[in-house]
Amino acid sequence: MLARRIIPCLDCDLGVPGGRVVKGIEFKQIRYAGIPWELAGKYYQEGADEIVFLDITASHERRETMVDVIKKTSESVFVPLSVGGGIRSVDEATDAFHAGADKVTVNTAALKRPELISEIADRYGRQAVVVAIDAKRRPGREEGRVVIEAPDGPCWFECSFYGGREFTGIDAIDWACRAERLGAGEILLTSMDRDGTYDGFDIPLTGAVSSRVKIPVIASGGCASPEHMLEVFQKTSASAALAASIFHFGEWQIGEIKRYLRENGVNVRL
Amino acid sequence: MIAIVDYGMGNLFSIYNAMQKVEAAPRIVQQPEELENVDGIVIPGVGAFGKCMERLSRFECALGRALEDGVPMLGICIGLQVLFERSEESPGAKGLGWIRGEVVKLPEGVMIPQMGWNSLTIERQVPILEGINDGDMFYFVHSYYGVPEDRTLIAATTEHGVKVTAAVAKDNLSATQFHPEKSGEKGLLILKNFVRSVRC
Numbered sequence: 001m002l003a004r005r006i007i008p009c010l011d012c013d014l015g016v017p018g019g020r021v022v023k024g025i026e027f028k029q030i031r032y033a034g035i036p037w038e039l040a041g042k043y044y045q046e047g048a049d050e051i052v053f054l055d056i057t058a059s060h061e062r063r064e065t066m067v068d069v070i071k072k073t074s075e076s077v078f079v080p081l082s083v084g085g086g087i088r089s090v091d092e093a094t095d096a097f098h099a100g101a102d103k104v105t106v107n108t109a110a111l112k113r114p115e116l117i118s119e120i121a122d123r124y125g126r127q128a129v130v131v132a133i134d135a136k137r138r139p140g141r142e143e144g145r146v147v148i149e150a151p152d153g154p155c156w157f158e159c160s161f162y163g164g165r166e167f168t169g170i171d172a173i174d175w176a177c178r179a180e181r182l183g184a185g186e187i188l189l190t191s192m193d194r195d196g197t198y199d200g201f202d203i204p205l206t207g208a209v210s211s212r213v214k215i216p217v218i219a220s221g222g223c224a225s226p227e228h229m230l231e232v233f234q235k236t237s238a239s240a241a242l243a244a245s246i247f248h249f250g251e252w253q254i255g256e257i258k259r260y261l262r263e264n265g266v267n268v269r270l
Numbered sequence: 271m272i273a274i275v276d277y278g279m280g281n282l283f284s285i286y287n288a289m290q291k292v293e294a295a296p297r298i299v300q301q302p303e304e305l306e307n308v309d310g311i312v313i314p315g316v317g318a319f320g321k322c323m324e325r326l327s328r329f330e331c332a333l334g335r336a337l338e339d340g341v342p343m344l345g346i347c348i349g350l351q352v353l354f355e356r357s358e359e360s361p362g363a364k365g366l367g368w369i370r371g372e373v374v375k376l377p378e379g380v381m382i383p384q385m386g387w388n389s390l391t392i393e394r395q396v397p398i399l400e401g402i403n404d405g406d407m408f409y410f411v412h413s414y415y416g417v418p419e420d421r422t423l424i425a426a427t428t429e430h431g432v433k434v435t436a437a438v439a440k441d442n443l444s445a446t447q448f449h450p451e452k453s454g455e456k457g458l459l460i461l462k463n464f465v466r467s468v469r470c
Contacts, residue, residue, distance in 0.1 A: 001429060003387040003407055044454070049387055075287050080409060080452050100283040102452065125316060127385050127411045185385065214381060239386065269387045269407040269454075 003269045004233050004261070005049035005240035006254055007218060008247045012036050012055050012069065012085070014062035019069050022056065023196070023245050033248035037072040043247060044077040046254040049269060051077065052105065052188070052242060054132075055085030056163060063092065067099040074100030082130055084188075093120045097128070105188055107132040108161040111168055111175070114182055121183030130218075131179040132188040134160040135172035135205055146173040150204040157205055164192055173208050180213045187217045188242065194222025196245070201228055207236040218242050226252060226260040233266045272310040272468060273299040275333075277325040279317045285346065288451035292462045302332035310468035311336055313445075315348035319373060319414070320360025322348050330366065337368060337443065342467045344398070345445030347412060350438065353445055354416050368443060371418040380431035383413040388428045388436075388448075396425040396439040398446075398463045406456050408436070408448035415447060 010021045013030075021033040033039065040051050051073070055066050063086070070083055083096040084105025093104045110116050110131055120129045135157040141147050145156035157172035176187050189209050191202035201219045210217040216239035219232045223243035232238050246252050258268045272294045274282055282298055289296035289312070296312070299305060311333065315322050326333075337343065345353055354365045357373035365373070376382050387407040392399060408428075415434045418424060425444075426437040437446045444464065450457035 001388065002381070002384065003389075005386060047454075071283075074283055076291070078284075078288055078291070078451060078457060079454055097281050098283075100281065100287070102284070125383075125411075127383050185383070216381070216385060 001267055002239070003049070003267050004238075005218075006047075006229070006258060006268065007050045007052055007240050007242040008039075008043045008048050008254065009052045009054060009220070009242050009244045010036050010039055011244060012053055012057075012066065014055055014057050014065040014069075019065050021248065023248055036069045039248070040073045040077050043254060044079060047258055047270070048079060048254050049240070050080045050082065052082045052084070054105065055083075057085075063095065067095055070096065070099035070101050084130070084132055089116070090119050090123055093124070097124060103128050103130050103185070105130040105132045107134065110179070111159060111161050111170060114178065117179055117182040117184050121185070126183045126185040129184050130186045130188050131176070131184040132190065133172050133176055133179075134164055134190050134192050136160055136167065136192045137202070137205070145171050146208070148173075148204050148208045160192060172205075173212065176209045177212055180215050184215060186215055187213060189217055189219060191221035195220070197222050198224035198245075200224070201232040201241070203232065203235050206232055206238050210237040216240060224251070226257045229257060230261055230264050230266065233261065271308050272296045272312060272465065273305055273308040274312045274314060275305070275326075275329055276300045277315075277322070277329060279315045279322050279325055279348070282314060284449075285312060285314050285451045288458060288461055289465075292458055292465050294461070294465045294468075302329045305329070305332040305336055308336070308341065310342045310344070310464065313343065313345045313349035313352070315346070315352065317348060318359055319348065319351055319357035319365070320363035322352055323360070323363050323365060326352060326366075333366070340442045342442050342464065343444070344464045345443075346451070347447060347449060350445035350447050351414060351416055353438070353443065354418070357414060359414050369416070369418050369423060369438060369440060370420065371416065373414045373416050375414050376412075376434070377431040383411055384430045384434070385411050388430060390426045390428055390436055392426050394422070394425045394439070396437075396444065397467050398439065398444045398460050399425055399437065400463050401459050402426075402456060408446075408450070408453040408457060410436075410448045412447055
């Protein structure tokens, strides 16, 4: 049986030489956490099942820095590496794969031009394409939306792009299903309402998406404790849980969380 | 010297880096002639069976000679599947046929591709699995799996809807369906075992 995965996420500011891992709160405030490849190496040693790098600057000239970060990381980290942030074309994905990435994560560019998902999947296989979705809760019922009956009332979810700065009007749950049909191998699902809040994963959102697609869903946003991870694995069929701050600022080690999950009946790799 | 066969299917960085990590002094080889006098050979690969065989065919003679000469070989992922005679993925395409049997699709109802960490059941103790225990987890990414006619060639299996061949071994030939180069320290141990078989 496949294990549930624990994935640390490194949001990288590549505006400084060598890059820095940063952490935003509700997509706004920023705090520095360390050097990307050093943190990746530490998390690998602690038992991370995979590592995600997101280039939050995502400007063209900084892509070279990301290539360096991946090259350096892949010399000493032997778990799958996923890279995202500003990837707009198959050529840009190719750069990431050639640097040693196993998967690329696409978000804004795929919302603007959904064929990008198929193009990368055709060339590198669907397992190499992760579609990241930043979902914002919209209370109430609306015609043509996938409405979820959350404990605090009905709502739907809207996709955001440009790193949470703009909204698309696109239904996030619907988009996840469409991304799967287009060839996505995984969905990285971030709750914008929970991201950086330490309130735990958005269970209704994660449950709604993971029950509608067959591909793995990575839950993201709001994780502050092993209990939050346990909750998302017990209440939804998410394949993986992604977190950042909880690891960066020394609150929990990955190994501790995995042992806790195993003790509570979750199949994880120890 | 251990050769990593580059037949143009996917990036070889990960396997190259992992082999370096286990001090194997690997070399990426793009021409069949370069396979003469190597001490060991790694056959990696991603993509579809037919496409892989198409690209691998120019190496077929050189690889066949090395196999007969007893050079230790390690197939990884599609590098395991091409050892078989044929695959449901690409009807009509001919595999290397070093292992009799075929490659079949994972059953309906399970996640395809199988992608993620799954645990091994050791079916037979073979050199590349030394130090690996039942329940140790490895990273898999695949939609098809090999079914050898001679089931005793299976060294390890994993569960994904059915019992799936995870490793095979036959004389100087070993192969894993999972990616040892992406499977953390346990994966590196398998590569280390392979390197040791090359050296002794």
